[in-house]
Amino acid sequence: MMSTPRKDKIRILLAKPGLDGHDVGAKVVARALIDAGFDVRYTGLRQRPEDIVIAARDFDADVIALSVLSGSHIPICTRLKVLIDEYQLSDRLWIAGGNIPAEDHDCLREIGVDAVFNTSSSLTDIVAAIEEKILENAR
Amino acid sequence: MKTQGKTKEDRRYNESGIEIKPLYTAQDVAASQVDESDGVGEPGAFPFTRGIHREMYRKRPWTMRQYTGFGNAEDTNERFKYLIRTGNTGLNVAFDLPTQCGFDSDDDMSKGEVGRVGMAIDTLKDIETAFDGIDIQNITVSMTVNGTAAILIAMYLVMAEKRGFDPGRLRGTCQNDILKEFVGRGTWIYPVVPSVRLVADTIEYCAKNMPLYSPVSVCGYHIRESGATPTEEMAHGFCIAKAYLDEGLKRGLDIDEFASRMSFNFNIFGQFFEQICKFRAGRRLWAKILKEQYGAKNPRSMWLRMIAGGGGSGLTIEQPENNIVRGAYYALISALSGAQTIALCCYDEAYTIPSEKAQRLSLRTMQILIEEMGLTDTVDPLAGSYYVETLTNEMEEEIVRIMSDVDERGGIVKLISEGQIQSHVSKGAYEHQRQLENGEFRKVGVNCYRVEEDQPSVEMHTYKVEDADRQIERLKRIKTERDNAVVENALSRLGEVASGTENMMPAIIEAVKSYATVGEISQVLKSVFGKYSEPTIF
Numbered sequence: 001m002m003s004t005p006r007k008d009k010i011r012i013l014l015a016k017p018g019l020d021g022h023d024v025g026a027k028v029v030a031r032a033l034i035d036a037g038f039d040v041r042y043t044g045l046r047q048r049p050e051d052i053v054i055a056a057r058d059f060d061a062d063v064i065a066l067s068v069l070s071g072s073h074i075p076i077c078t079r080l081k082v083l084i085d086e087y088q089l090s091d092r093l094w095i096a097g098g099n100i101p102a103e104d105h106d107c108l109r110e111i112g113v114d115a116v117f118n119t120s121s122s123l124t125d126i127v128a129a130i131e132e133k134i135l136e137n138a139r
Numbered sequence: 140m141k142t143q144g145k146t147k148e149d150r151r152y153n154e155s156g157i158e159i160k161p162l163y164t165a166q167d168v169a170a171s172q173v174d175e176s177d178g179v180g181e182p183g184a185f186p187f188t189r190g191i192h193r194e195m196y197r198k199r200p201w202t203m204r205q206y207t208g209f210g211n212a213e214d215t216n217e218r219f220k221y222l223i224r225t226g227n228t229g230l231n232v233a234f235d236l237p238t239q240c241g242f243d244s245d246d247d248m249s250k251g252e253v254g255r256v257g258m259a260i261d262t263l264k265d266i267e268t269a270f271d272g273i274d275i276q277n278i279t280v281s282m283t284v285n286g287t288a289a290i291l292i293a294m295y296l297v298m299a300e301k302r303g304f305d306p307g308r309l310r311g312t313c314q315n316d317i318l319k320e321f322v323g324r325g326t327w328i329y330p331v332v333p334s335v336r337l338v339a340d341t342i343e344y345c346a347k348n349m350p351l352y353s354p355v356s357v358c359g360y361h362i363r364e365s366g367a368t369p370t371e372e373m374a375h376g377f378c379i380a381k382a383y384l385d386e387g388l389k390r391g392l393d394i395d396e397f398a399s400r401m402s403f404n405f406n407i408f409g410q411f412f413e414q415i416c417k418f419r420a421g422r423r424l425w426a427k428i429l430k431e432q433y434g435a436k437n438p439r440s441m442w443l444r445m446i447a448g449g450g451g452s453g454l455t456i457e458q459p460e461n462n463i464v465r466g467a468y469y470a471l472i473s474a475l476s477g478a479q480t481i482a483l484c485c486y487d488e489a490y491t492i493p494s495e496k497a498q499r500l501s502l503r504t505m506q507i508l509i510e511e512m513g514l515t516d517t518v519d520p521l522a523g524s525y526y527v528e529t530l531t532n533e534m535e536e537e538i539v540r541i542m543s544d545v546d547e548r549g550g551i552v553k554l555i556s557e558g559q560i561q562s563h564v565s566k567g568a569y570e571h572q573r574q575l576e577n578g579e580f581r582k583v584g585v586n587c588y589r590v591e592e593d594q595p596s597v598e599m600h601t602y603k604v605e606d607a608d609r610q611i612e613r614l615k616r617i618k619t620e621r622d623n624a625v626v627e628n629a630l631s632r633l634g635e636v637a638s639g640t641e642n643m644m645p646a647i648i649e650a651v652k653s654y655a656t657v658g659e660i661s662q663v664l665k666s667v668f669g670k671y672s673e674p675t676i677f
Contacts, residue, residue: 020236024364030677071256074251
């Protein structure tokens with residue numbers, strides 16, 4: 001049986017793609033992840049898909065987390081998927097959260113997002129889901 | 140304890156951290172008075188606690204100005220006309236993110252964003268289309284735009300002039316509060332100092348050429364949405380407003396030449412009495428600041444003219460119908476607070492931009508207050524209540540304390556540049572989220588009275604990709620039809636002005652007239668000013 005990975009080794013890149021300026025949720029989640037023991041890097045606003053994959057590669061992120069509230073999550077993730085493959089980051093956990101209607105969750109999963117959260121997801125659930133998925137990946 | 144809730148001993152606090160007693164009497168009112176001269180006073184007279192006008196809504200109800208805009212200018216023009224037909228008395232324009240951030244619809248940064256959260260504007264042509272057939276003399280237009288505000292004001296002015304309006308009589312408002320964009324909302328473009336210079340240019344230009352136009356609407360609103368308490372919202376808003384006033388004075392304007400055109404935008408979600416007292420306290424404090432600190436003589440300069448509305452952060456994705464009830468209370472808060480304008484959030488806002496049905500419901504909520512509930516019959520009906528007057532005093536004292544603290548720490552511009560205000564407010568949001576999750580802060584349908592829900596039963600606004608394609612085609616067409624030599628001249632002239640210290644508005648207006656795009660104009664300014672980069676702390 002694999003040993004539990006140490007959380008301080010788990011690096012999370014939290015990115016705000018596109019032009020959406022709603023960063024309250026991203027910052028709240030970033031604080032929660034830091035308090036939960038993860039190593040978190042927050043990109044700030046207005047990241048192009050290229051900026052995100054480069055940041056993820058340079059940080060050697062285990063988790064790529066996106067926060068989108070403008071409604072453009074599908075076009076953003078579609079573009080990002082191509083780059084994630086190109087940069088050979090498809091083994092990393094990819095999660096997305098924000099104002100994402102339930103009917104879009106399946107579409108995002110099909111694109112390749114591993115877990116989708118919405119504005120009512122609790123911090124506890126987000127932290128737990130990341131831990132669980134990271135464990136799954138480690139097995 | 141500094142946030143809303145109650146302790147084991149049943150001591151209760153509002154969100155601003157002020158303790159609420161089980162009973163208030165005349166002694167509390169007297170003991171809490173900030174300045175002896177204040178008293179309850181009269182509406183329409185300094186310090187305006189009870190309202191900036193003598194008769195308030197009796198003479199004219201608040202302006203109902205629902206926030207709208209999506210797709211391209213044609214779609215939005217149709218929705219504007221619908222809103223006017225259903226009884227809106229003003230327009231509150233939403234722009235898409237590329238327009239707000241200074242990118243054209245065909246820019247790579249704009250992919251997937253064109254027309255999504257507001258109307259796409261590339262050139263003057265779009266503004267002409269958006270307001271075609273709308274009586275802009277009687278339906279005043281408020282534009283929610285900041286980073287590109289100077290461009291949009293110029294477009295609005297040129298459109299109005301082409302339709303024969305005298306700029307001297309042109310009314311309207313632009314949000315144009317860039318400092319708060321660095322704290323929340325995030326549609327900044329340039330670094331802090333040149334961003335503030337652009338705001339000051341619009342203030343100076345409007346004071347001299349469009350004296351009835353309100354070039355800035357200072358927003359405590361988004362700072363509150365970002366996690367600030369109600370007293371922090373007002374205090375930070377006032378600090379920002381003072382920063383703009385100081386810029387106007389530096390340009391050599393007399394305070395009474397431009398202070399009366401400063402307007403405000405505050406939020407209405409939260410506790411009922413705390414919100415109402417926030418507005419009463421703010422109105423009084425702002426009047427005192429203008430009179431005592433700025434030496435204003437014209438009472439109009441002392442007026443806290445405000446849109447009190449929105450409230451989206453109070454809405455929940457759970458049990459969305461509850462948002463209809465919340466919206467009704469929020470509207471009542473505004474009506475009891477003496478707001479000049481109300482834009483009420485819509486129950487489906489936690490999901491998407493509002494549908495027509497949701498917009499109409501918010502409008503009807505306000506109309507019911509006016510037509511059925513008697514809310515416009517008398518001024519400031521809560522005045523004289525022991526609780527309301529005491530809490531008004533206590534809120535004022537707390538706002539003053541926070542403002543002094545900001546000043547002592549170096550002032551609002553410095554603290555925003557360093558990311559200090561952002562960090563403080565985001566800590567507040569985190570703390571609030573934790574309290575929601577541990578149940579200390581009660582939210583119906585979220586952490587109490589939950590039900591198992593399936594798909595939400597809200598009818599959603601859908602985004603149409605074709606609208607974005609049409610917008611890009613239209614932009615291409617304009618670029619071929621316009622005289623590109625004139626555009627280039629205008630842009631290079633703007634570049635020169637921006638590199639110096641002259642007011643940039645005349646050059647921006649010339650660029651707009653040549654049908655230069657929002658993206659082209661912004662690019663010129665970016666090449667001179669550079670781009671803002673966010674502080675690393677959050």
